[in-house]
Amino acid sequence: MSNRLFAVLAPAALLTGCAALNPPPKPAPAVHINEDPYPSTYVRYPGVPTVIRHATVFTGDGQQINDGTVIFADGVIQAIGSASLPSPAGSREIDGTGKFVTPGIIDIHSHLGDYPSPGVASLSDGNEATSPARPEVWAEHSVWPQDPGFSRALINGGVTTMQILPGSANLFGGRSVVVKNVPARTAQGMKFPAAPYGLKMACGENPKRVYGSKGSMPQTRMGNIAYAREVWIKAQAYKRKWDKYYAKGGDMPERDLAMDTLKGVLDGKILIQNHCYRADEMANMIDMSKEFGYRITAFHHAVEAYKIADLLAANDICAVMWADWYGFKMESYDAIKENIPLVHNAGACAIVHSDDPNYIQRLNQEASKALADGIRAGIPGLSEAVAWEWLSRNPAKALGILDKTGTLTPGKMADVVLWNGDPFSDYSRPEHVWVDGAEMYDINDPKKRPVSDFELGQPGEGDVK
């Protein structure tokens, strides 16, 4: 046996010996693939140094300043504080008496542009419902920048930043894109500079309904989980291959767009934005994330978050919620109006979202209802200033852009709304909206109101909306 083995090995050793005379070429160094092939071309528009005085200011991180002053210039917040702050030379002074200043609202869950108005089949670009796993699709390639909905969100809603997500037909819906609510000719022109990508995942009814009705997997919740786990197993193998390549070079592994996205998640570069209504399903998703070594940033439409608010807090996962939507499907049957304040009270990160081109225009009112319901339920520590965290700070955190926007902090982007009254009232509206310090809306100036290409020459063009 051993002889025979030797006989077989001997020539190999000889060969090796020969090779040693001519050392093998070093593997070619790894070529890093471009992770940003559709880069942001957004450039902030010019603004004038602006000082708002005598306003009530919600800073976005829980503070309220009465008779406050907000100063911004060169696209960024310069200072916030009391009435005694001096104005920079040549700045525009706005009297904010009786008015309120807040950070621009950030809607972490929007389909503007990928399910635009008018809602016709030819513009329906939100769900690539051809396979339960489509992490290779990118929402930005569906975003139609001429969606008239963007302008309504700006002028009526005071929304300055949005995450546009693929729909929830798929377990893996594709990459999201974060955009500035500034009109542009291209999606790249709206893209929030240096914002991380998100990956839309979905649990529950939608994937099993969409694929179950086609007679294919998944048609059950257990099918949802099994399918997703299989995909993550492939993603882990893909990541191992590329990690090895990047470490040692050699032949570049074959690229797979879908796996690129999942590898981005496993690398911690792409944030998981997980559509998930029910408490038990959120728990399953948390375990899945631990099984495969990734983090869930936020559960969206988390109507049962209040049932596991402790679990969400322990895992540092945000819950993205409506104030009072309920019952439109079985997984929303247990919605309660105190969901948002209960999640906040548990120390978890609570976020108000729209998922809707109409509700995005009234997110401040949604927060107002949730706040009032929370106070009535006796939840301590709630105030309007605290509730504004649900509208700007927390969504910024869950989008990985809190260092850039989401609070009125010196040095951050001047994404600012001046409301003509308390934004927690149904009677208040944005009066001015600035994005990066550029005035994009002025309630008194019809020319400071965006009109999409689609609306030009149509009935109602340029009207108040």
Add this chain to the structure above:
Amino acid sequence: MIGRTIAALLLAAAAPSTAQTIAISGGTVALGDGSEPIQNGTVVIRDGKVVAAGGMQMKLPAGTQVVDATGKWVTPGIVAGFSRLGLADVDLSADGADDSTANGPFSAAIDASTAINPLHTTIAVNRADGVTRAIVAPQAGKSIFGGQGAVIDTGADMSPVTSSRRFQFVELGQTGADKAGGSRASAHVFFRNALREAAELRRYAPGVAATTGETPDERERPMVRNPNESRVYGPDARRSEDVLLTRFDAAALVPVLQGRQYLLVHVERASDILQVLGLKREFPSLKLVLVGASEGWTVADQIARSGVPVIASAVNDLPATFEQLAATQSNIGRMRAAGVDVSIGMIDDNDTRNLFMERQYAGNLVALQRVPGATGVTWGQALAMITSKPAQSIGMGGEIGSLAPGRRADLVIWSGDPLEGSSAAEQVYIDGVRQPLETHQTRLLERYRYLPRRDLPEAYRH
């Protein structure tokens, strides 16, 4: 807080009989008739009816139960202007929980009141938020005609129907076009043919003028027994052979043709609105109500001249379809300013469940008064648009929707201004009966208010 709750419960327990006179005093009272709110007002109810309301002083009979509403607001209950409340508990993929659209062989004959389930969670949730009545329309299934709609109350009892077969509902815009095979022109032909078929059967119905002689005997000749009935009785109700509708459906349109039953027509586009107004020339007896009318403001003068009331969506401002290109939140304000009789409904907007949002939407129309170029409405007008105005649009203003003497005693005591979404309904009365405000949702709150583990699972907290 707890003490007050107990006191309130005791008060409720002390008022089992509707014969009791109840005076709600000290609150800010809004009558729902378009007038502005009255400070320190009083509302007196007895026998399920409003006796008096306003800033008056009146001598209360001995034994009157007085409810202190100091610091509160008191208004008529909200009347959901257009809804499918009570027809569905869950909208999507929940077998047996959705009766809102019938796809069977019948259309105009369908009677929504037979499908109302007063125990749906949707009714409790809206009751707990101050919605006391709702105009309920069946959704169009295979035909342009959805069927006959009802007015319901949201009371916690098994008699939800205030008025059945109150109106017929028809789609004559984009949805109507889809139902009729793909074009509006086809929908209009279908509509006219349906009224022709009804006209054939009209001879079996009693005349519109009050009958003077004895009622004809159905054994001798076929008849429509009740003008709001959808059946032709008798053995010999002959029709021509050139028909598309079942006899039930055609007969159901007889009261529409006679002007005994309202016809709610859903259209959004300006040109569709004008087409519908034109039907009055052809069928002068029709009692039309426009539903939707997103582009109504562009033809507001014509609508005003026609006298046709409108139930519109309050805050639609997107060109969501090609029939809503001119949509703006100023639609209602501009129509009202032009003299149109307009109220608020939930058209294609969570209409089976989120009727409680109408008061928030009404508040948003008030907000428009401070937006240059927009047309808003006053607070009193806004409240009327979610109380008396929708009731009036279908001829029930004398019964519900305001706090005038003799009206049904549907009223709400609110924690604050009801047009602020942040305010809550604290007491709700329907027909003078204090209503429970517990819901599936409030029970879940109690169960999960505190999460730490206890001696038994959550399922034992009830």
